[in-house]
Amino acid sequence: xxxxxxxxxxxxxxxxxxxxxxxxxxxxxxxxxxxxxxxxxxxxxxxxxxxxxxxxxxxxxxxxxxxxxxxxxxxxxxxxxxxxxxxxxxxxxxxxxxxxxxxxxxxxxxxxxxxxxxxxxxxxxxxxxxxxxxxxxxxxxxxxxxxxxxxxxxxxxxxxxxxxxxxxxxxxxxxxxxxxxxxxxxxxxxxxxxxxxxxxxxxxxxxxxxxxxxxxxxxxxxxxxxxxxxxxxxxxxxxxxxxxxxxxxxxxxxxxxxxxxxxxxxxxxxxxxxxxxxxxxxxxxxxxxxxxxxxxxxxxxxxxxxxxxxxxxxxxxxxxxxxxxxxxxxxxxxxxxxxxxxxxxxxxxxxxxxxxxxxxxxxxxxxxxxxxxxxxxxxxxxxxxxxxxxxxxxx
Amino acid sequence: xxxxxxxxxxxxxxxxxxxxxxxxxxxxxxxxxxxxxxxxxxxxxxxxxxxxxxxxxxxxxxxxxxxxxxxxxxxxxxxxxxxxxxxxxxxxxxxxxxxxxxxxxxxxxxxxxxxxxxxx
Numbered sequence: 001x002x003x004x005x006x007x008x009x010x011x012x013x014x015x016x017x018x019x020x021x022x023x024x025x026x027x028x029x030x031x032x033x034x035x036x037x038x039x040x041x042x043x044x045x046x047x048x049x050x051x052x053x054x055x056x057x058x059x060x061x062x063x064x065x066x067x068x069x070x071x072x073x074x075x076x077x078x079x080x081x082x083x084x085x086x087x088x089x090x091x092x093x094x095x096x097x098x099x100x101x102x103x104x105x106x107x108x109x110x111x112x113x114x115x116x117x118x119x120x121x122x123x124x125x126x127x128x129x130x131x132x133x134x135x136x137x138x139x140x141x142x143x144x145x146x147x148x149x150x151x152x153x154x155x156x157x158x159x160x161x162x163x164x165x166x167x168x169x170x171x172x173x174x175x176x177x178x179x180x181x182x183x184x185x186x187x188x189x190x191x192x193x194x195x196x197x198x199x200x201x202x203x204x205x206x207x208x209x210x211x212x213x214x215x216x217x218x219x220x221x222x223x224x225x226x227x228x229x230x231x232x233x234x235x236x237x238x239x240x241x242x243x244x245x246x247x248x249x250x251x252x253x254x255x256x257x258x259x260x261x262x263x264x265x266x267x268x269x270x271x272x273x274x275x276x277x278x279x280x281x282x283x284x285x286x287x288x289x290x291x292x293x294x295x296x297x298x299x300x301x302x303x304x305x306x307x308x309x310x311x312x313x314x315x316x317x318x319x320x321x322x323x324x325x326x327x328x329x330x331x332x333x334x335x336x337x338x339x340x341x342x343x344x345x346x347x348x349x350x351x352x353x354x355x356x357x358x359x360x361x362x363x364x365x366x367x368x369x370x371x372x373x374x375x376x377x378x379x380x381x382x383x384x385x386x387x388x389x390x391x392x393x394x395x
Numbered sequence: 396x397x398x399x400x401x402x403x404x405x406x407x408x409x410x411x412x413x414x415x416x417x418x419x420x421x422x423x424x425x426x427x428x429x430x431x432x433x434x435x436x437x438x439x440x441x442x443x444x445x446x447x448x449x450x451x452x453x454x455x456x457x458x459x460x461x462x463x464x465x466x467x468x469x470x471x472x473x474x475x476x477x478x479x480x481x482x483x484x485x486x487x488x489x490x491x492x493x494x495x496x497x498x499x500x501x502x503x504x505x506x507x508x509x510x511x512x513x514x515x
Contacts, residue, residue, distance in 0.1 A: 056480075057451040058426040246425070246452050319429050319473070321449050346428040346451050353428070375447065 077143030167227030214255025256386030
């Protein structure tokens with residue numbers, strides 16, 4: 001039963017029987033725990049990571065939407081930026097991202113992205129103001145390039161330090177707050193995108209109320225030696241189950257969140273991606289610190305012009321998932337595609353296939369009927385509003 | 396019962412062979428969310444891709460194990476693809492082929508050989 005190699009996410013039947021991987025894979029501090037929990041481990045961004053546990057992707061997804069899921073995201077890059085004057089670190093980072101970093105209050109976090117000279121996106125990241133330093137979380141696959149970029153642009157005025165001795169956990173779902181509150185009641189008072197340093201299970205944790213699932217929840221940076229203990233303590237709660245990368249992907253897709261390297265990449269304009277909300281007024285045309293990041297002229301001009309294509313939600317009318325790479329057409333007969341799917345699969349909460357992708361701007365209105373080419377057949381698909389599920393954030 | 400290296404099971408009754416996927420394959424695939432079956436009456440040649448299965452993470456094909464004609468398909472799987480995970484080697488068969496040359500069955504593994512194959 002061959003896995004279709006033209007469908008992007010290859011490999012479920014390819015794991016296990018292919019012998020040792022020739023690439024040297026890194027382990028997170030939770031590797032032994034994943035194995036103990038019966039996870040199916042796969043290579044991901046240079047790490048051996050759990051794609052699912054015995055419960056399976058569907059159950060893990062629903063668990064996160066209804067109770068709480070625990071994710072190991074220790075493969076992501078945790079970076080600290082320091083300068084003698086913290087404002088200097090903020091201003092220096094603003095030369096790489098179109099975000100108002102200087103205006104980010106202490107104890108707050110903000111989404112952003114590194115831009116390039118072409119006005120595309122080099123990576124997306126979280127930026128937190130932790131008082132005397134900035135704390136960044138970047139994508140695992142991009143962390144080496146991100147570090148090189150920051151070191152080249154920011155040093156020596158700013159020190160750029162990759163934090164290698166901390167794990168990163170995400171506890172996500174409606175029950176997350178009460179589970180974590182049993183370890184530190186202070187988390188109840190945190191708002192969406194607040195960050196704090198809190199002692200949890202005996203370790204100094206850097207906690208943010210944020211995540212990548214569309215649910216309320218927390219991301220917890222924890223000293224490496226305490227990571228497994230904290231994970232076990234959280235999993236001991238009856239409302240918490242471990243969740244792998246498979247459900248992480250379906251959760252973020254239903255939540256309308258971009259996956260770097262798929263929905264956004266170095267050729268994607270934030271204007272097309274619908275991510276200009278992350279460019280605060282002060283960095284826009286006419287703002288006090290307008291521009292000043294790579295590709296600013298192009299990006300600000302594109303904002304004024306408006307997008308030629310737009311990232312949209314897509315709901316296939318039938319049961320067949322439309323996966324990454326599926327070409328989209330305005331009609332059954334049309335010769336030329338008007339867009340393509342960048343992420344797609346089955347949405348367990350929706351109970352049907354869901355996708356996102358880019359379509360020509362005049363065809364981006366929700367409700368517009370299009371066709372996706374699936375294995376040579378044009379199947380109907382309808383443009384839909386993102387996210388597919390209402391976010392559960394605590395504002 | 397015979398087994399293919401593509402993790403299909405084949406159950407021959409007279410000149411009709413029923414085809415499904417093994418419990419091992421179902422477990423490896425994960426939750427199945429979509430099944431596309433061939434039309435009844437389709438003539439197939441060995442190794443034709445005649446069924447598409449999509450799980451939460453990937454799309455796979457089931458190949459025709461033997462030359463023949465599709466005489467029955469399990470329509471229930473279209474409405475309830477999750478049955479493939481619940482009962483892969485029972486109710487969740489995919490299609491039945493009327494075959495001419497039953498000797499082609501000899502190319503495939505028996506249960507002991509298949510168990511050894513997946514244990515490798």
